[in-house]
Amino acid sequence: MKNEADETYTCGLDAALDIIGGKWKVLILWHLHSGPHRFGELKRLVEGISEKMLIQQLKEMESHGIVSRKDFKEVPPRVEYAVTDFGVSLTEALRPLCAWGEEHMQRIEQCSHKCEAEKQRAAG
Numbered sequence: 001m002k003n004e005a006d007e008t009y010t011c012g013l014d015a016a017l018d019i020i021g022g023k024w025k026v027l028i029l030w031h032l033h034s035g036p037h038r039f040g041e042l043k044r045l046v047e048g049i050s051e052k053m054l055i056q057q058l059k060e061m062e063s064h065g066i067v068s069r070k071d072f073k074e075v076p077p078r079v080e081y082a083v084t085d086f087g088v089s090l091t092e093a094l095r096p097l098c099a100w101g102e103e104h105m106q107r108i109e110q111c112s113h114k115c116e117a118e119k120q121r122a123a124g
Contacts, residue, residue: 019064019090024049024057026094029083032067033091036082066090 009015020026024046031037031045043054058081061067066087072078083091101108 016090016093019066020094022057024053025061028054028057028061029066029087029091030094030098032081032083033088036070036080038078038080042081061087 009018020029027046027049028042031042037045039054039058042058043049043051046054049057058067058069062069062081065084068082068084070080070082072080
């Protein structure tokens, strides 16, 4: 997020990355694009995310206006998260990136494994 000393973004990518930066936000958004989900559902869908991190990321996404939170005021508590129209526009912008990742997934995995092996050799 930009701090108060930063008045403008340097480019559109800078602005977009401010909204979706980090590992988790795009994955959360991607799962929400199919429809509203409760917190527990999101926790299961976004593998590896901690409860604390999911709460933090959802709050940030809500503050940016890409996700909405609906509290049903029930016992036990029921809350649903959904993508806003602003969030849908972001999801649409991510589709080509997803397609690129799927097209090159094998190559990316091979490079990652090779890089990790080189790090282990250098450390060992």
